[in-house]
Amino acid sequence: MMPAVFLIRRSRQRGVTLIEALVALMVMSFGMVALVTLMGNLRRSADVAKQRSEAVRLAQADLAQMRSFYTLEKPNPANPAEFDYENDVVSNAWGRTLADSNTTFAITRSVSELTAGGEIAARSVQVTVTWKDRAAKSTDGSQSLDLSTLVARVEPAFSGALSIAPPPGGIRQPQDRHPAIPAGAADLGNKTSAFRPSALANNVWVFSNVTGFVTQLCSIAPATALTLSNVAAAGCTSALGFLVSGTINFSTSNPANASAPEATALPLDMILTGGVYTVPRVDAHGAVVKDANGNVIMDPVTVPAPASSSYQCFDDAPSTSPVTQPFVNYSCVVFPAAAPVPTWSGSLQITGLNIGTTASDYRVCRYSADYNGNGNPFVDDRLVWDNYEHPATYANVTGSLPRQNFLVVKGDVSCPTAPAVNLYTGVFADYSTVQLQP
Secondary structure, eight states, X not given: OOOOXXXXXXXXXXXXXXXHHXXXXXXXXXXXXXXXXXXXXXXXXXXXXXXXXXXXXXXXXXXXXXXXXXXXXXXXXXXXXXXXXXXXXXXXXXXXXXXXXXXXXXXXXXXXXXXXXXXXXXEEEEEEEEEOOTTOOOTXXXXXXXXXXXXXXXXXXXXXXXXXXXXXXSOOOTXXXXXXXXXXXXXXXXXXXXXXXXXXXOEEEEEETTXXXXXXXXXXXXXXXOOHHHHHHTTOEEEEEEEEEEEEEEOOSSSOOSSSOOSOOOOOEEEEEOEEEEEEOBOTTSOBOBOTTSOBOEEEEEEOOOOGGGEEEEEOOOSSSSOSOOOEEEEEEEOOBOSSSOBEEEEEEEESSOBSSSTTSEEEEEEOOOTTSOOOSSOSSOOOOOGGGOOSSEEEEOSXXXXXXXXXXXXXXXXXXXXXXXXGGTBOSOOOEEEEEO
């Protein structure tokens, strides 16, 4: 019998060797280095994001400042703190450090002019902001941002109209009708108004409240009220007419007083005559033709005297003189040519006065100036105005023209001039006049 054999099995030893510990420590070190690098990048990115936001805010603030001018050009002398277009919308450079920022921003504004018709129409403004972030090695800055815009050369007073939505058919007076319709016209309640140009005549004109055009000619006795039923019973005839109206003032002082005329009215009448106006010469392709100096060539257009049947004029001038009446109101309706577009051209003048250049004569001046500030796109002397600005000869009129005012002065006295509108100096109306007759 064989003896029993006992096998004793050793237990396997378990644990971590030094080499394994070192390898684990090395792997952990690489991870910690990567984590620290990631945290640094995140911190730098957060700084750059904050700095970029601050740079955008600085650029936007400067562009907003460029649009905040209160006038095109302030008078001289003027308060330097006031902001205007001509002197302040210009190139500039400066630095800025914000209270809670860790860098300094360098701001550069570059301005260039955009012209149209030889005049400045707008200015292109570009604002560049540069700064140095934490990782920047260059002293010129490692980060930059550009914002650009156009700043139009438009009188700030006109910007208020952008916030008001115009009614259908254009902007109207509080009476809800076209501004060319005389204030004394009776609203008939059917989007038309009736106007009697002379209290002594049977003539009555019916206007469209929307367009301001004369649409009917009526004959109604002066004592008859202008109501819808009376106008309908009058058997009016259809017509298309454009109103020309205004006031004639008188001044016998030397120099003449255009802003507060002191003289009384004189007997007179109004007529429509021929005249001359100029237009730019164009080639076969419709482009304007210029001379060797780059000036647009202007060609004269002669307007023949219209037929007496093509217009009607009425006024409230006195029949004799002297009187206490301070001024004369007049109203004319002109019936335009039908084709291809209803228009008329001509010169409105005063008759019944001794027109001349001596002290016993009278000189007729028209209140006229560049009221809208657009000058003229073709001529530099700016003597050619838009029709509503009361030119010497109206050219291709397509609508009614109110406020076409005159000033009658002594024949040996010049037509007075006046400063242009300037809200800063308190000039709210331009009383400039230009000689019309003789």
